[in-house]
Amino acid sequence: MSGTVKLRDMSRNDREPLIHLENEDLMPLPAPLDVAEKDRAWAVLSEQSKHRYECRLDDTCAVNLPQPKSAQDEKKLVAKFLSGLDKLFEKENNWTFLQPLLLTMEHCTGCQTCAESCHIFEASGRNELYRPTFRSEILRRLYFKHVKRGGLLSAWQHGGTELNWPMVARLIELAYRCNLCRRCAQACPIGCDNGLVAHELRKLFSQEMGIAPKEIHENGAMLQLKAGSSTGMTAEIVKDNVAFVDEDISERTGIEVHTPWDVKGADVMLIHNAGEIMAWPENPGAFGLILTLAGVSWTMSSELAAYDAINYGLWYDDAQFARVALKHVEAAKKLGVKRIVVGECGHASKALCVIADRLLAGDLNIPRESYLPLLRDIVLNGKIKFDPERNDFPVTLHDPCNMVRLMGIVEPQREIVRALCPQFREMEPHGVKNYCCGGGSGFAIMSGNNFPDWRFHVSGRRKLEQVLNAFGDCLGPETPKYLCAPCSNCKGQFRDMISYYNLWEKNRLLYGGLVELVVNAMADVKRGFIEWEWR
Amino acid sequence: MTTVAYIAIYAGLIIFCAGCLWRIRQYARTPQHLRWELYPVPHEGPYRAAYGGSYFEAQEWWRGPQIANRRHEWRVMAEEILLLKSLREFNRRLWLPSFFFHFGLYLAIAAAALATLAGVTAGMVVGKANAGIAGLMGALIAVVGLAAAVLVISGACWLMVRRIADPAVRNSTRPADLFNLMLFTATCSLLAGGSLIRGPGSASLVDFVRGAFHFDRGVRIGAVFGAGVILASALAAYIPFTHMAHFIAKYFAWHSVRWDDRRNERGSRIEAKIAANLGFKPTWSAEHVGADGKRTWAEVASTNPAQETRK
Numbered sequence: 001m002s003g004t005v006k007l008r009d010m011s012r013n014d015r016e017p018l019i020h021l022e023n024e025d026l027m028p029l030p031a032p033l034d035v036a037e038k039d040r041a042w043a044v045l046s047e048q049s050k051h052r053y054e055c056r057l058d059d060t061c062a063v064n065l066p067q068p069k070s071a072q073d074e075k076k077l078v079a080k081f082l083s084g085l086d087k088l089f090e091k092e093n094n095w096t097f098l099q100p101l102l103l104t105m106e107h108c109t110g111c112q113t114c115a116e117s118c119h120i121f122e123a124s125g126r127n128e129l130y131r132p133t134f135r136s137e138i139l140r141r142l143y144f145k146h147v148k149r150g151g152l153l154s155a156w157q158h159g160g161t162e163l164n165w166p167m168v169a170r171l172i173e174l175a176y177r178c179n180l181c182r183r184c185a186q187a188c189p190i191g192c193d194n195g196l197v198a199h200e201l202r203k204l205f206s207q208e209m210g211i212a213p214k215e216i217h218e219n220g221a222m223l224q225l226k227a228g229s230s231t232g233m234t235a236e237i238v239k240d241n242v243a244f245v246d247e248d249i250s251e252r253t254g255i256e257v258h259t260p261w262d263v264k265g266a267d268v269m270l271i272h273n274a275g276e277i278m279a280w281p282e283n284p285g286a287f288g289l290i291l292t293l294a295g296v297s298w299t300m301s302s303e304l305a306a307y308d309a310i311n312y313g314l315w316y317d318d319a320q321f322a323r324v325a326l327k328h329v330e331a332a333k334k335l336g337v338k339r340i341v342v343g344e345c346g347h348a349s350k351a352l353c354v355i356a357d358r359l360l361a362g363d364l365n366i367p368r369e370s371y372l373p374l375l376r377d378i379v380l381n382g383k384i385k386f387d388p389e390r391n392d393f394p395v396t397l398h399d400p401c402n403m404v405r406l407m408g409i410v411e412p413q414r415e416i417v418r419a420l421c422p423q424f425r426e427m428e429p430h431g432v433k434n435y436c437c438g439g440g441s442g443f444a445i446m447s448g449n450n451f452p453d454w455r456f457h458v459s460g461r462r463k464l465e466q467v468l469n470a471f472g473d474c475l476g477p478e479t480p481k482y483l484c485a486p487c488s489n490c491k492g493q494f495r496d497m498i499s500y501y502n503l504w505e506k507n508r509l510l511y512g513g514l515v516e517l518v519v520n521a522m523a524d525v526k527r528g529f530i531e532w533e534w535r
Numbered sequence: 536m537t538t539v540a541y542i543a544i545y546a547g548l549i550i551f552c553a554g555c556l557w558r559i560r561q562y563a564r565t566p567q568h569l570r571w572e573l574y575p576v577p578h579e580g581p582y583r584a585a586y587g588g589s590y591f592e593a594q595e596w597w598r599g600p601q602i603a604n605r606r607h608e609w610r611v612m613a614e615e616i617l618l619l620k621s622l623r624e625f626n627r628r629l630w631l632p633s634f635f636f637h638f639g640l641y642l643a644i645a646a647a648a649l650a651t652l653a654g655v656t657a658g659m660v661v662g663k664a665n666a667g668i669a670g671l672m673g674a675l676i677a678v679v680g681l682a683a684a685v686l687v688i689s690g691a692c693w694l695m696v697r698r699i700a701d702p703a704v705r706n707s708t709r710p711a712d713l714f715n716l717m718l719f720t721a722t723c724s725l726l727a728g729g730s731l732i733r734g735p736g737s738a739s740l741v742d743f744v745r746g747a748f749h750f751d752r753g754v755r756i757g758a759v760f761g762a763g764v765i766l767a768s769a770l771a772a773y774i775p776f777t778h779m780a781h782f783i784a785k786y787f788a789w790h791s792v793r794w795d796d797r798r799n800e801r802g803s804r805i806e807a808k809i810a811a812n813l814g815f816k817p818t819w820s821a822e823h824v825g826a827d828g829k830r831t832w833a834e835v836a837s838t839n840p841a842q843e844t845r846k
Binding site for chain 1: 561562565566567568569570571572573574575576579583586587588589590591592593594595596597615619621622624625626629633702703704706707708709710711712777778780781784785787788789791792793796798799801805806809810812813815816817818819820821822823824825826832835836837838839840841842
């Protein structure tokens with residue numbers, strides 16, 4: 001590991017990264033990954049990336065921001081950063097988060113309680129750069145100096161800092177080294193929120209400077225608003241794909257499933273993360289089967305953006321967030337449904353059910369909920385017969401931060417797995433004190449450069465440790481194991497991380513959603529809904 | 536010295552109150568922000584509050600009444616304020632020095648309140664009873680005050696050591712942080728020392744408080760105690776303008792952010808505030824936002840930059 005990084009290093013003019021991590025520096029993992037030398041080597045950033053993009057923070061590069069061509073360009077970008085900084089603290093521009101941001105800026109005591117809770121800081125071997133207060137302290141100093149126009153006394157009181165282009169460039173990258181899981185905020189004795197700081201920095205860069213990772217903005221939120229889904233599926237294509245899913249699921253289970261589209265006056269409008277339809281079609285298929293058997297009056301909508309629950313704006317841009325939330329409720333209003341139910345997607349549930357609650361008014365405030373209580377009631381009401389013996393393999397449950405710590409949905413999923421999975425075991429800690437999968441806030445879909453190496457070695461490391469510990473008594477390949485992750489982004493992270501460490505091949509560790517476990521345990525469907533094959 | 540101390544006390548208290556009001560006003564006047572709660576939320580029902588559950592665990596949650604389990608909320612608040620529960624749970628190494636320091640401050644406030652009470656009520660009871668009550672109050676104030684000074688001084692010194700010696704905390708320590716702790720140490724040392732070495736003819740704390748109420752310049756105080764009073768007044772005036780006003784921030788951060796799970800119901804005040812917020816005219820300059828300072832937030836949210844670009 002390079003020497004301890006200081007706040008002032010952020011302004012360093014050279015192009016060298018501030019830190020470099022080796023596997024030996026990282027938090028140790030349990031068996032079978034307990035020897036650092038056997039851990040995978042990191043891919044090195046290409047020379048081309050280093051020369052073309054601003055990659056001077058650490059070993060990776062998430063945003064792929066082209067280097068400014070001249071000192072003049074750098075000056076303009078710094079000026080734009082400053083104008084954005086002012087706007088973050090104006091009610092006209094940032095009424096959405098002004099109060100929590102001010103509280104966080106003005107009252108951190110620097111006690112570092114947050115650091116003890118941060119999975120990224122811990123997994124990195126407690127590297128200062130990833131300390132939750134590191135980026136917050138920089139923003140705080142900039143706030144007092146440039147927004148509050150503090151002088152020498154303010155610098156003495158709050159600390160000084162030098163603002164230049166290298167600092168802004170590094171701050172852009174640093175805003176994408178936090179999963180926004182807010183575990184740090186949960187621990188803060190004052191109530192300061194370092195996750196919010198990363199969120200607000202991302203907003204500044206996006207809303208003022210037009211800078212955001214391509215996967216989240218251009219190929220994410222913008223594509224959703226253009227084609228209807230971040231997968232690129234138009235309404236016609238999604239209907240075709242779902243029809244294929246219905247056909248497949250009917251064949252596999254022996255029960256006819258037909259997904260209803262655009263049914264006016266239905267009780268439930270179901271919205272999936274459309275990525276499920278492409279990557280894990282058994283998930284929307286299982287949903288269709290369960291709702292059909294339970295006799296729920298339901299529909300999906302083919303309106304623009306309404307067949308894809310994702311709302312990436314939650315991670316980086318309030319305007320994009322509001323637009324997508326509005327599209328979702330407008331579709332529900334058009335159909336006249338009684339409620340919107342969000343499928344297995346954590347950030348989408350949080351975005352639409354909770355955060356949008358302070359955005360929607362009047363007849364647009366259509367009732368919205370997560371699928372988990374509905375599924376729990378279906379499983380436990382006795383209408384469908386289950387045979388838990390069909391799920392007699394080790395199962396552990398991942399708590400998606402957005403559903404659990406940030407929505408308080410803790411027990412419904414547990415009631416289901418306790419009822420249907422005889423070998424269920426908890427990770428430690430779990431529930432509202434869970435750890436992020438490491439793919440939160442967009443990381444699971446960010447694969448540029450060697451960023452996946454960072455998210456598996458650093459942001460996902462604590463979760464990987466938890467998973468391996470949960471299956472510590474049955475790690476051998478003779479026992480197939482199921483990691484239940486009821487969230488599309490978490491599933492994406494697990495898929496990539498398990499594959500990266502070859503844990504399916506060596507240890508028969510499979511991941512999947514919750515509805516798949518439910519269908520697998522149904523007494524009246526053909527056996528073997530969960531296929532023990534890598535996907 | 537006495538007159539200067541009186542003026543310092545009044546000025547310190549006035550600035551402290553005005554500063555606190557300014558802080559409260561600053562946060563209370565910010566617009567209704569988006570929901571950003573964190574679980575556990577203690578005013579959930581007892582069953583759910585125990586594991587951090589919410590009303591979102593029920594199907595069609597909007598049909599049921601919203602529970603306000605204030606008893607549990609008060610309990611959590613009491614544990615947090617008096618015992619610094621978060622720190623004890625998540626940062627054990629810092630808990631004890633911080634607990635000493637904060638509990639010492641609570642005792643100092645209690646001692647000041649008792650002295651005020653004794654000063655105000657002195658003379659209301661006559662005869663032997665008066666002497667007895669005054670003696671008891673004096674002893675109580677002395678014990679509480681001394682305990683406060685010991686706890687604040689030891690806590691502040693311990694925290695200073697941690698800030699200097701612990702690399703984790705040192706990196707985010709600003710000069711003012713050390714100055715603040717030194718200021719507390721000096722203030723408590725002078726007040727406690729001044730009280731202990733009080734010479735014959737010097738007023739007790741109760742007499743001084745009574746004198747301050749009547750601006751009685753005949754009351755004599757020692758130089759050390761007087762310096763302590765002036766420093767304490769300066770400290771009180773200084774606190775609202777620093778991050779030490781976190782006793783105010785904490786109220787907003789916990790009640791208006793972390794625990795704010797109020798539903799936005801039709802015709803509610805929240806809905807009215809949302810409508811007002813949507814009327815703000817943003818000026819963010821990235822092209823995709825489409826904010827020109829004329830469009831409202833509602834109008835910005837209703838546009839589709841992806842389709843506008845396509846056109």
